[in-house]
Amino acid sequence: xxxxxxxxxxxxxxxxxxxxxxxxxxxxxxxxxxxxxxxxxxxxxxxxxxxxxxxxxxxxxxxxxxxxxxxxxxxxxxxxxxxxxxxxxxxxxxxxxxxxxxxxxxxxxxxxxxxxxxxxxxxxxxxxxxxxxxxxxxxxxxxxxxxxxxxxxxxxxxxxxxxxxxxxxxxxxxxxxxxxxxxxxxxxxxxxxxxxxxxxxxxxxxxxxxxxxxxxxxxxxxxxxxxxxxxxxxxxxxxxxxxxxxxxxxxxxxxxxxxxxxxxxxxxxxxxxxxxxxxxxxxxxxxxxxxxxxxxxxxxxxxxxxxxxxxxxxxxxxxxxxxxxxxxxxxxxxxxxxxxxxxxxxxxxxxxxx
Numbered sequence: 031x032x033x034x035x036x037x038x039x040x041x042x043x044x045x046x047x048x049x050x051x052x053x054x055x056x057x058x059x060x061x062x063x064x065x066x067x068x069x070x071x072x073x074x075x076x077x078x079x080x081x082x083x084x085x086x087x088x089x090x091x092x093x094x095x096x097x098x099x100x101x102x103x104x105x106x107x108x109x110x111x112x113x114x115x116x117x118x119x120x121x122x123x124x125x126x127x128x129x130x131x132x133x134x135x136x137x138x139x140x141x142x143x144x145x146x147x148x149x150x151x152x153x154x155x156x157x158x159x160x161x162x163x164x165x166x167x168x169x170x171x172x173x174x175x176x177x178x179x180x181x182x183x184x185x186x187x188x189x190x191x192x193x194x195x196x197x198x199x200x201x202x203x204x205x206x207x208x209x210x211x212x213x214x215x216x217x218x219x220x221x222x223x224x225x226x227x228x229x230x231x232x233x234x235x236x237x238x239x240x241x242x243x244x245x246x247x248x249x250x251x252x253x254x255x256x257x258x259x260x261x262x263x264x265x266x267x268x269x270x271x272x273x274x275x276x277x278x279x280x281x282x283x284x285x286x287x288x289x290x291x292x293x294x295x296x297x298x299x300x301x302x303x304x305x306x307x308x309x310x311x312x313x314x315x316x317x318x319x320x321x322x323x324x325x326x327x328x329x330x331x332x333x334x335x336x337x338x339x340x341x342x343x344x345x346x347x348x349x350x351x352x353x354x355x356x357x358x359x360x361x362x363x364x365x366x367x368x369x370x371x372x373x374x375x376x377x378x379x380x381x382x383x384x
Contacts, residue, residue, distance in 0.1 A: 055127070056134075057127075057131075058131060060123075060127055061127040061131065064120050064124045064127065065124060068117070071117060071120075072111070075108060075111040078092070078108050078109060078111075081110040081113075121166070121167055125160055125163050125164065128156055128159050128160050128163075129160060135153075135156075175381065175382045176381055177378055177379065177380050178378070178381060179378050179379075180218040180376065181218065181273050181376040182218050182221060182273075182375055183218070184217070184218060185215050185217040185218075186216050187215035187241075214240075214259065214263075215241040216238055216379070217238060217241075218236060218237075218377055219238060219248075220375075221234070221236045221237075221270060221375035221377050222235055222236075223334075223375075234253065234267075235252045236252075236270075236377050238250075238257070240257070242259060242261065245260070251265060251266070251267045252267060253267050262383050263381050263382065263383045264381070264383070264384075265379050265381050266382070267379060268378045270376065270377045270378065271293065271294055271295065271376050272294045272374075273293045273374045273376045274294070274317075274338065274373045275290065275291045275370070275371045275372035275373065276289070276290070276292060276308070276315075276369070276370060276371070277289040277369040278308060278366055278367070278368050278369075279366065279369070280365070281364070281365055281366060281367055287308075287311060287313075287366065288308050288309065288311060289371075290309075291372070292308075294306060301318065302318050303318040303339075304317060313342060313343075313350075314342070314343050314345075315340055316340065316341040316342075316343075317338045318339045318340075319338055320354065321334035321335060321337055336356075336357045336373040337356045337357065337370075338370065339353075339355075340353065340354075340355050340361070350363035350365060351363035351366070351368060355370045357370055358370065358371070
């Protein structure tokens with residue numbers, strides 16, 4: 031039989047274990063560890079495309095590039111971190127720990143040092159942490175974000191563009207749409223890039239017309255100057271690119287092969303070039319934007335004339351045209367000719383409602 035002394039010893043150890051566990055659960059150390067774990071998890075989540083937050087094309091591309099990491103991320107919930115139960119459990123423990131530590135300190139400080147000057151700043155400091163964490167939890171569930179791509183002259187309203195976009199190369203569009211019933215729309219009037227005398231970009235901005243119901247207003251959006259809509263969305267200028275209007279003609283029949291604006295993706299090659307295929311043809315164009323700089327009266331700025339260094343090949347890899355294509359000019363090959371009729375900018379805006 032087990033003696034009373036042995037049972038008492040076991041009970042004392044269990045009691046001390048519970049006391050130690052309680053002290054650890056209510057300690058600053060645990061709060062710091064949990065905050066470090068949460069920060070590390072969010073840092074990793076910025077690398078891994080999140081389900082419901084990133085475009086499916088980006089998620090599929092990442093899974094294809096890193097299949098082993100994708101399996102691990104799915105197994106531990108890192109592919110949907112901000113909706114996982116364990117992530118919310120960490121935040122709940124952090125809030126509980128801070129609440130307990132703060133309330134305990136308030137109790138002892140008021141009981142023993144009622145007039146201590148450093149009490150209330152410390153209380154407000156800890157309460158601010160609680161407010162931030164609760165706000166973060168609410169934001170994870172209610173925050174909407176995405177991106178829209180608009181070319182000069184286009185209007186984005188809901189999921190439709192006022193100009194038919196079938197002649198544009200697909201680039202990237204995240205699943206964010208204005209509510210079509212709200213009457214909210216954004217029109218990109220023009221986009222400007224200011225360069226210094228050496229051709230270095232010093233500033234860029236987009237002039238837009240915003241329609242919100244019956245109110246219509248003009249605004250300018252810069253990289254560090256977002257636009258706040260009345261409905262709560264914040265629109266920020268994130269990226270831009272070129273949309274040249276290219277006209278391709280068959281030299282033998284003198285007929286038009288295709289004519290339209292094409293949204294060029296950002297350069298994918300180390301030499302700054304990007305390749306794209308003209309729709310309904312086997313013609314591939316490899317292009318690099320090389321503006322011709324002209325000095326203006328200002329000593330600190332210069333004007334650029336659109337021009338592209340291009341290489342045109344067919345489906346068999348045969349080279350047809352190679353050279354510098356300037357605005358309004360035509361390069362003639364053995365079978366086709368290509369003309370740069372116009373050049374617009376496309377702008378990618380990030381839209382956040384939090």
